[in-house]
Structure formats: structure tokens, C-alpha cells
Amino acid sequence: MGPLVPFIISNEFSLIIALLAGIGFGFVLEQAGFSSTKKLVGLFYGYDFTVLKVFFTAGVTAMVGILLFNHWGILDLTLIYINPTFLYSALAGGAIMGLGFIIGGFCPGTSICAAAIGKFDAMAFVGGSVLGIIIFAEAYPVFENIYSAENWGPVLIYEKLGISRLLFAVLLTVLAFIAFYFTHLIENKVNNYKAQFSRRKLITYGIGIGLAFFVLAVIVATPSKDEMIQNRIANAKRQQKCVFKEISADQLAFEIANHHYNINVIDVRPKEEFNSYHIPMAINIPFEELNDRKWKGIFNQKLKTNYFYADTDTLAKKSCLWAKYIGKSDNFILKETSKDFKQLFSDQIIEPQNASKTEMNIYHYRVKLQQEMNALVEVFKNLSQPVKPKEVKIKGGC
Amino acid sequence: MKSKLYMNPYLAGFLMGLVLLGTIYVTGRGLGASGAVKSVTLSAIEKIAPEHTNNTPYLKDYTESHPGGPLKDWLVFEVIGVIIGAFISGVLSGRVGLKLERGPNITNFTRIVAAIIGGLLFGLGSQLGRGCTSGSALSGMAVMSFGGIITMLAIFGSAYLFAYFFRKLWLK
Numbered sequence: 001m002g003p004l005v006p007f008i009i010s011n012e013f014s015l016i017i018a019l020l021a022g023i024g025f026g027f028v029l030e031q032a033g034f035s036s037t038k039k040l041v042g043l044f045y046g047y048d049f050t051v052l053k054v055f056f057t058a059g060v061t062a063m064v065g066i067l068l069f070n071h072w073g074i075l076d077l078t079l080i081y082i083n084p085t086f087l088y089s090a091l092a093g094g095a096i097m098g099l100g101f102i103i104g105g106f107c108p109g110t111s112i113c114a115a116a117i118g119k120f121d122a123m124a125f126v127g128g129s130v131l132g133i134i135i136f137a138e139a140y141p142v143f144e145n146i147y148s149a150e151n152w153g154p155v156l157i158y159e160k161l162g163i164s165r166l167l168f169a170v171l172l173t174v175l176a177f178i179a180f181y182f183t184h185l186i187e188n189k190v191n192n193y194k195a196q197f198s199r200r201k202l203i204t205y206g207i208g209i210g211l212a213f214f215v216l217a218v219i220v221a222t223p224s225k226d227e228m229i230q231n232r233i234a235n236a237k238r239q240q241k242c243v244f245k246e247i248s249a250d251q252l253a254f255e256i257a258n259h260h261y262n263i264n265v266i267d268v269r270p271k272e273e274f275n276s277y278h279i280p281m282a283i284n285i286p287f288e289e290l291n292d293r294k295w296k297g298i299f300n301q302k303l304k305t306n307y308f309y310a311d312t313d314t315l316a317k318k319s320c321l322w323a324k325y326i327g328k329s330d331n332f333i334l335k336e337t338s339k340d341f342k343q344l345f346s347d348q349i350i351e352p353q354n355a356s357k358t359e360m361n362i363y364h365y366r367v368k369l370q371q372e373m374n375a376l377v378e379v380f381k382n383l384s385q386p387v388k389p390k391e392v393k394i395k396g397g398c
Numbered sequence: 399m400k401s402k403l404y405m406n407p408y409l410a411g412f413l414m415g416l417v418l419l420g421t422i423y424v425t426g427r428g429l430g431a432s433g434a435v436k437s438v439t440l441s442a443i444e445k446i447a448p449e450h451t452n453n454t455p456y457l458k459d460y461t462e463s464h465p466g467g468p469l470k471d472w473l474v475f476e477v478i479g480v481i482i483g484a485f486i487s488g489v490l491s492g493r494v495g496l497k498l499e500r501g502p503n504i505t506n507f508t509r510i511v512a513a514i515i516g517g518l519l520f521g522l523g524s525q526l527g528r529g530c531t532s533g534s535a536l537s538g539m540a541v542m543s544f545g546g547i548i549t550m551l552a553i554f555g556s557a558y559l560f561a562y563f564f565r566k567l568w569l570k
Contacts (some may be wrong), residue, residue, distance in 0.1 A: 002422075002424065003420055003426030003427075004424045004425070007427045009425075015475045016423050016475075017421075018424060018425075018473070018476040019476070019478060020479060021417060021421040021424075021429065021479060022412075022475065022476035022477060022478060023480070023482050024417040024483060025417050025418075025476070025479065025483060026415060026479060026480030026481060026482065026484035026486075027483035028413045028414045028483075028487075029408050029414070029483075030488055030491075030493070030520060031404065031410055032410035032411070032414070032485050033405075035484065035493065036499060037470060037499055038547060039404070041561075041568050044561035045560055045561060045565065045568065048408045052407055053411060054407045054410050055531075055536065057407070057410075057415060058412070058415040058416075059415070059536055060415065060416060061416060062418040062419045062540035063539065063540045063541075063542065065415065065416070065481050066419060066422060066540060069423060069501070075422075075423055077404075079426050079516070080422055080426045080541055081427040081428070082541050083534055083538045083541070083545045083549075084543075084545055085544045085545030086528065087545075088533075089526050089527055090528070090545050090548050090552065091552050092526055092527070093524065093527020093528070093549065093552070094523065094527050094549045094550070094551070094552020094555075094556060095523070095553075095556040096519050096520075096522055097522075097523035097524060097525075097530065097549075097552075097553045097556070098523075098545040098553045098555065098556025098558075098559070098560065099556055099557070099560050100517065100518065100519030100521075100523055101517045101520065101553060101556075101557045101562045102516075102564050103512050103516040103567070104512060104513050104514075104517050104520060105512075105513065105516050105521060105565040106517070107431075107530055107531040108431040108432040108445050108512070108520060108532070108555075109431035109436060109480065109530065110531075111434055112477055112480050112482060113465075114484075116480070116485045117484060117487075117495070118497065119497060119499060120496065120497065120498040121509050121510060121513040122509070124467070124510045124513035124514050124517065125514070125517035127517060128515060128517020128518040128519075128520070128521065129432065129520055129521030130439050130518060130519020130524070131514070131518045131519060131523035132439070132517065132518040132525070133435060133519075133521045133522070134443070135430075135522055136525035137440060137443070137454070137456050137525075138454065138456075139482065141536065142533050143525075144524055146526070147526060154543065154546070155543050155545065156543065156544060157547050158542060160544045163547075165542070168542065169542075171428065173415035174541075176404075201510055208412070208517040215465050231451075247528075249530065254431060287426050287518035291435075296558035307521055309444070325465075325495070339497060345436075352454070
């Protein structure tokens, strides 16, 4: 599941990825004609809308692709870097950049690209941007107020507009195609000629437009991977049909006392319930959090057996089914609820009076296990909690 | 060698979108440009005048939060890639060569001065706006960031607004 850095690809290796991504980016920028100021500023005088066409197509392609990847469950949208919104600095900075664009004819990316193929003016532009950065760094106190004012954090545009993510994607895609059509008309008018599209070109464009909306329709119409798993789990039939491997409280206690290193006891109840009581050595993964990637390791390994328990049969079964769908681990559920377990192995197990030999055996067995489990809990006081994975924060920016 | 035509803009845009998508899938972040210039510039200042860096809070913060310097900076590597990629493309299409491109009515000197001033403004603005057209506008649009999209609107809006006043630089 993406992003692959830093989970699958290390931060150091990601520098190689950076180089490759840059080569692709630079190649396409140059091929598109972004190394020429004539093509770039054409946008602002209406004779060449290449910038808008390339820019909008790239943005829409990447946006739709991200949604599709998320839909398939291969990209975690909560982890990708969202540019934070600082309202005033974004507007003021953007306005200054726009002025720089029309005077200098480049933006930083395109100037580097043009300098690479030997344009002197582009090199001068890069030199100028170095000066601009130095001025900003030196005069930072002057800009500080506006720079950090109105910090809204990583706001998403569809949240701000109060519409769904998909609706926004559809609107932006429609807007892009409308813009392509009208800029085409403007281009013809300004350049005073009528561009003729060959049949083949028209078909290709038609396919492109069709593809964009087809992908969006697929995302809207089909359930995402996450929803599919949820549906399967919630399906009562599956819960009944699936043969669950069950374990009794006595057996589980034995496993905990003797093979604690070989098992995961997983409490799928909410945190508060876990805190008020839980089976010794158990870890808490609330049902809603099962999907969190930090628990992936627990469900993907084959060495330890997972024992699920909850206060209701359904919840434990759902979790067990879930683990079955996403992982490879050996999963069991506890027959009894946590309350039963608590009663059986409470601190004061009442010694049965005038009991049969079997009952006395069970009593001694439970007392012994209870003591052993308590001893383990004492020893593992600090270790019984799973190690908190380091917070992953992806830095971005320009 | 006669230089070839540019690629169809929609095809180029589609390919660029795929590069951006791949980058976000692998690294969780978009593309950028001005950040690399910043990294190189500020660490050069630190090398030349370490005293000065220590006395300037902004520079000090930056150096402390980027301990590896430019050789550990993602964007620096990306921009090295941009240079390589653009050069390959230029060679393939026969567009490599030392030259200066300018509007028909201005001198080479005016063009260079305008490029420096434009670069200066863009450099300054990208610091204030936390990213340029690649990092903020393009990548921001792909991840639907509100900040990225308003920055984009501000850049292009302001360029359109000022276009009339600087038409002599570009048009006949």
C-alpha cells in the first residue's frame, strides 16, 4: 500500500526515486515546449495556451489517478502530503510570482529546464531566483507576519466548498475540458487561422475524454476495496458459514501463561472498555482501527497465532473474518466474552466447598494460571503494550 | 539539425500527470522546483558565512531542520533529474544550444535584466507562498489542497492582470 516511502523504500533510497521522477518531469516539460518563454507567456496574450493544456491535463490525470489508487486500496490518502493553507501568504506570494512570471517569462521549474538546454535568459532567471530567496531569508522579519498569518492547516478544497471529493473531481475534470474547448477558440481568433482537426485526432481526443469520465464513473459506481471488505464482514451469512476456530477461556489462559511469546491476544473492544479490564497480556486494537497500517504486521505474519475477543460474539467474529481477508495469520476467537474470562480468573477465585475431585482440579488449575499470568503481566509491565510506531510525516513543498 | 516540433500538449500533460502520480504513489509527495534552489542557496550561505547563519534566525532554523544539507534533500535530487531529463529531451529534439530568446522589440540586455528581476520576484514569491507552480500549484491541485489551488489562481490571475503592462517585452 502506498506511499512506499518510508515503509517499503527507505528515505535514502527515495533520493534515487527523486532523480528518476525529476528526469521524467524534466523530459516532459521540455518536450511540451516549456523551455521556451514564447510558449509560456503565450498563455497571457492568448496566442498559445500550451501551458494551460499541459498543466490542467497533468493535474486532472494525477488527481483522478490518486482517487483510483485510493479506491483500489493501494494508496493511503491520509498519509500523502497536503500543502498547508496560509491564506494571506498564498495570495500575496502567488501575486508576486505572477508578476515575476510575466516579467521573467519562466517559473522556477521551467527555467531550470530551459537552462539545461542552454538558454541564457533562463540561467539569468535561475540566478534571479537565488537572489529572491536570499532576500526573503534576510528580510524574513519583514515578511514574518504575513507569512504565518491565517494558518488553516492542510485544508482540502472540497471540504472548503462543502462537496464530496468525487463531485469536486468530476467538476474539475469537466471544467478542464470546457477550458480546453474555449482556449482553442481563443487561440484560433488571436492567431487568425482555423485549426483543422484530423479525424484521427478527434477520435484520440474523444477517447481521452471518455477515459477520464469512465475512470471517474468506475470510482463512483463500484464499492472501494475498503467498502467491499466491510460489506463482506457485515454479511451475516458469511459470519455463519465461516468456520471459526474457537478457543475456550481455560485454554487461552494456558496459552497466555505458557506460550505468551507465541500468541497475540487482541482485544477489539473500544479503548475505554479495554482500559477498565482486559485479559492479561492482551493488546487493544479497536475494531474501527483494524484497518490502520500500523497493525498490518500482526495480521500478515505466520509465526504467532492471533486470538480475538470482545464482549459480543459478532464483534469478535467480524474482526476474525477481517483478519482472514486481509492477512495470512492463524486466527482464533475466544468462545467466552471478556466478562466471563474476568470471572473465571479473577483475583479471588472462590475455593469450592465439598467439591468433587474434578472441580478441585479445575480450581487449582485456574489459580495456578492466574498467578502465572499475573507474574507475566508484572514482568512485562512495560512491554505488554505494543511498541508505538514512529509517527510518519511526509514532508513536501517546493 | 532542424529542431522537431513540440509534443502534443495533451499527451505531454497526460505523461506529466503519470509522472506526478507515480511520484505521489511512491513517496507520498508531489514534485517541486524552487525548494531545491532554496536548499542549495541557503546551505551555500551557511558554508560561506557560518557566523551570519547563526545570527539570522530564519537561516538558523532552516539549517537545523535540514541537517543533511542539499545532498540529503529530496528536491535537490529531483531537480538534478529535471536538468538531465530536459537535456535528454533537448538532444533528442535538436533544441540544445546556447542562445537567448527574447521578444522582438527588446535588446538582449533588457531581456537579461527582465529575466533576473522576474526570477527574483518568483524566488521571493515562492518563499512567501510556500511553493511555486510545480510544488504548490500543480502538486497541490493533484492532492486537492485548498492552499495549492488558491496559490495557482493567484499566480495566473496576477500574471494576467500585469500582462498588459509588460506586453512590450513579448509582443511586436
